[in-house]
Amino acid sequence: MIEFIQAYQDKPGIREVLHCLKQAQVRSYFVGGAVRDWLLGERTWDLDIVVMDWPPAFVECIRRQMSLHLSEASPFLTYRVVLPSGGHIDLARARKERYPHPGALPEVKPTDQLHEDLGRRDFTINAMAIEIYPDAGRFHDPFGGRTDLSAGWIRVLHQGSFQDDPTRAFRAIRYAVRFGFHYAPETEQEWDHARAVLPEISFERIKNEFKRMTLESQAVGMVQEIHRLQLLESYHPEFRAQPEALKILPHIPRTDESDWVLLFAPFCLHTPKIFELSLTREERKFFQDLHALLHAQDLGATFEEIHRRWKSTDTRALRFAALYKRHPLLQEYAEKREQTRLSITGQYLRDLGIEGQKVGEILDRLFVEKLKGRLTSLQEELRYLHDILLKSSQ
Ligand code: CTP
Numbered sequence: 001m002i003e004f005i006q007a008y009q010d011k012p013g014i015r016e017v018l019h020c021l022k023q024a025q026v027r028s029y030f031v032g033g034a035v036r037d038w039l040l041g042e043r044t045w046d047l048d049i050v051v052m053d054w055p056p057a058f059v060e061c062i063r064r065q066m067s068l069h070l071s072e073a074s075p076f077l078t079y080r081v082v083l084p085s086g087g088h089i090d091l092a093r094a095r096k097e098r099y100p101h102p103g104a105l106p107e108v109k110p111t112d113q114l115h116e117d118l119g120r121r122d123f124t125i126n127a128m129a130i131e132i133y134p135d136a137g138r139f140h141d142p143f144g145g146r147t148d149l150s151a152g153w154i155r156v157l158h159q160g161s162f163q164d165d166p167t168r169a170f171r172a173i174r175y176a177v178r179f180g181f182h183y184a185p186e187t188e189q190e191w192d193h194a195r196a197v198l199p200e201i202s203f204e205r206i207k208n209e210f211k212r213m214t215l216e217s218q219a220v221g222m223v224q225e226i227h228r229l230q231l232l233e234s235y236h237p238e239f240r241a242q243p244e245a246l247k248i249l250p251h252i253p254r255t256d257e258s259d260w261v262l263l264f265a266p267f268c269l270h271t272p273k274i275f276e277l278s279l280t281r282e283e284r285k286f287f288q289d290l291h292a293l294l295h296a297q298d299l300g301a302t303f304e305e306i307h308r309r310w311k312s313t314d315t316r317a318l319r320f321a322a323l324y325k326r327h328p329l330l331q332e333y334a335e336k337r338e339q340t341r342l343s344i345t346g347q348y349l350r351d352l353g354i355e356g357q358k359v360g361e362i363l364d365r366l367f368v369e370k371l372k373g374r375l376t377s378l379q380e381e382l383r384y385l386h387d388i389l390l391k392s393s394q
Contacts, residue, residue: 002137004030004038004130013083014047017091020061022133027052029114029129029140036125039149040179045087049132050094052112096120099164102193103200106164115142122168123175123187124148124155148184155184162190166201169194169231170209177221195234203277206235210260220249223263238271245269248323252316261286262316269294269324289314293321299330303368306333311364333371340371343378344385352389362388 008014008030021028032048051058062081078092094117097106111117118127124145131138148155154172162168172187198206213219224246226232232239245266252262261283268274274287293299293313299321300306306329310318315334322331344366349359365388366381375381 001130001139004035005132005136007038007043008047011083012085013081014089016065017049017062017081017089018132020058020065021049021051023061024055024058026055026058026133027112028132030132031118031129032121032126035128035130036145036149038130039128039146045083045085047087047089049089049091050114050117050129051091052094052114054093097164102163103166103197114140118142119157121157122161122165122171124153124157125175127157152179152181153184154181154187156187156190159186159189160193162194163197166194166197167205167209169198169229170206170213170226173222173225173229174209174213174216177218177225178216191229191231194231198231198235206232207260207278210263211257214254214257214260214263219254219263220246223249223266227266232267236271236273238273239267241266242269245320245324248320251323252319258282259316262320265290265320286314286317289317290320293317294324299325299327301329303329303333303371306330307364307368307371311367336371340367342366342370342381344381 005018009018020026028049028051030047031050034044034047037044062079078090081089081091083089094111094114095108096111096113096116097108097120099106106120114129118129118140119142121127124143125148126145127141127143128145129140131140143157154176156162156168156172169191172183172190175181176183213222216222223241227241227243227246232241249262249266254262264274265287268287269290272291275284279287293310296309300309310330310333315338318330318334318337321327322334342363344363346359346363349362354362362385366375366384369375369384370381375384
C-alpha cells in the first residue's frame with residue numbers, strides 16, 4: 001500500500017517526520033483512522049504514527065525542524081507534531097495496556113510487537129497499519145479490519161472491551177452512524193458492559209465524546225442511538241431523553257464543539273442532576289437559562305417583553321426553548337438577535353449626559369426597534385434616539 005505513503009510524503013511537516021524516521025531507522029507505522037479512511041477513499045490530516053523506539057537521533061532530528069512544534073511526551077508516551085497547514089501527527093510509542101479496574105485509565109507498557117499495539121484498540125476497522133520503515137507501504141491487518149470495513153461491521157477486538165473503556169460505546173455509535181455500518185454480534189454483547197461501567201467514569205470523558213459528536217454532520221442520528229441504547233440513562237436514571245426534544249436538534253445550528261450542550265440538552269430538560277456535574281461557567285449558564293425558559297409560565301408576547309426578560313439568555317437555549325414550547329415569536333427573536341448590532345453605544349449616551357438606568361432603557365428600545373428592521377442606518381438610529389429624548393423631555 002505504498003500509494004498511502006506517496007499521497008502524504010510530500011506534505012510539509014509529514015515530509016520531515018518521515019525523513020527523520022527513516023534517517024534514525026525507527027520501525028514505524030501509520031495506524032488508526034487515517035488508514036481506515038484511506039481505504040474508504042478519504043484523506044484525513046489527523047495522522048497517528050506508532051514507533052517501536054524513541055532513539056535520541058530521531059527526537060533530535062524532529063527538534064531541528066524549526067517549523068515543527070513538538071509537544072512534550074505525556075505519560076502515554078506520545079508526541080504531537082502540529083502541521084503547518086492544519087492537522088497534526090500524533091506519534092506514539094507502541095504500547096500495550098492493562099486496565100487496573102473497569103473504566104479506569106489504562107496502565108501503559110511499551111511493546112515491540114505491532115499486533116499488541118493494534119490489539120489494544122477499539123474496533124477492527126481502527127486496528128490496521130501501514131508500515132513506514134523499514135518496509136514502506138506494507139499493510140498489517142491482524143484482526144480482519146479490511147474485511148469488516150468492506151462489509152460495514154463495527155467489531156470490538158475482544159470481549160469486555162467496553163468494560164475496559166465504556167467511552168468506546170459512544171465511539172461505536174459515532175462510526176456506525178457516520179459510515180452507515182452495523183454493530184457486529186461481538187459489539188452488541190458489549191452494551192451491557194458499557195452500561196454497567198459508565199456510572200464510574202468522570203463526566204469529563206462523556207463530555208469529550210459529545211464534543212467529538214458535535215461537529216459530525218450526522219450528530220443527531222448519533223444522539224438518537226445514545227437514546228435508543230439508554231447509555232446516558234445508565235449514567236444517571238434521570239438522563240432520559242424526551243423524544244420531542246430530540247426532534248428539535250436538526251433545527252438548531254452547531255458551530256463548534258462548545259455546542260455539545262445542545263446535543264446533551266434533550267437528556268436533562270427536567271432534572272437538576274446536570275448541575276452536580278463538572279461544567280464550565282458557560283455550560284452551566286446554558287443549562288440554567290434553558291431550565292428557566294422551560295419553567296417560565298409566560299415567555300412574552302411582544303419583542304419588547306421578550307427582550308426585557310431574556311436579553312442576557314444564551315441564544316442556543318432560546319432557540320431550543322422556542323422550538324420545544326412552540327413559540328414562533330421567541331424563535332424569531334432568537335434568530336434576529338444574532339444579526340442585530342446597534343451602532344449607538346452606551347458610552348455615546350453617557351457622553352450626551354444620560355445617566356444610570358436610563359442608558360440601558362434607551363439602548364433596549366433602540367435594539368428592539370432595530371431588531372424589528374425599522375432602523376437600517378446610523379442616521380435612523382440617531383433620529384430615533386432624538387425622538388426618544390425629545391419625548392422624555394416633554
Ligand atoms: N483508540 C482506541 N480506543 C479509544 C480511543 C482511541 O482504541 N477509546 C484508538 C483507535 O485505534 C483509533 C486511534 O486510537 O483509531 C486514534 O483515536 P482517535 O483519534 O480518537 O480516532 P480516529 O480513529 O482518528 O477516528 P476519528 O475519525 O473519529 O477521529
